[in-house]
Amino acid sequence: MNIGTASQRSGVPAKTIRYYESIGLVRSADRRANNYRDYSDRDVETLRFVARARKLGFSVKQCSVLLALWHDRGRASHDVKAVALSHVEEIDQRIAELESMRRLLVDLTARCQGDSRPDCPILDDLAGSRVTHSQRSAAGESGSIPPCHAVAGARSASRSSARSAPSRGGGRSLRRAVSRSS
Template sequence: MNIGEAAKASGVSAKMIRHYESLGLFAEAARTAAGYRRYGDKEIGTLRFIRQARDLGFPLEQIRALLGLWQNRRRSSRQVKALAQAHIDALEAKLAELQAMKATLEHLVRGCDGDDRPDCPIIEALGSGRAAVAHRAPAGRPHP
């Protein structure tokens, strides 16, 4: 199938397929005599794997490692689990950061009357540096 058909079958856009090829994350497709890319079931499976990993938020380098493990039938599940756990840890840290940002914004919004007057404590806090988010380390982990 051509790149458009591969995109439809895998759920990965043609642009992203080309991008993954340029990064070496996905092997360059075989080409027809006219230079068109051709994809088979194996490539579609790989693209679906990449899409699923991206949907779970794995960064490209971890996806590269996961692809290597997926293709290595002699892998240990310990390696896969370690990668997944590292991603969970990163997500937890990001979630804590987002929660702190939300709490800061909620505090600022509560302090604003939101009326027709030009004075605004949100703008004042942003301009003065008082809107800085208090970064909290997740429970049980030291603050970097």
């Protein structure tokens, strides 16, 4: 079947299918005489697998690992579970960060009159004129600005000092997107 059909059946946009092929997440599709990609039902199943994993928030890299495990008939469910659990940890961290932000924002907005006058605790806080409220110090006044998605969400439980999730370093296992140096 053509890429358009595979797209419809898998729910993955044709462009994205090509992208997945280019980065090596899915194998290169067979080509027909006219150079059109040719997909089998198995290919569609693979795409659906990826689509579901992505919906669960797995990164493309993690999808690649999961796909390999899926295709490996001799896998140990332990390995799959490990990937999933590590992903849950990442999600927990992100949730903790977001909830920390949320708490602060809600606090600030609650104290903002929201009228036509210019006085605003939100701006005051952002400007650093610290009024007496404890939250600001809880937001991690750590001095340096971590890159947003890595904001020190530390305070999830009690600051446990040892940051467990690696997630940062790590060689990219997926083939790089087509380089024009070939």
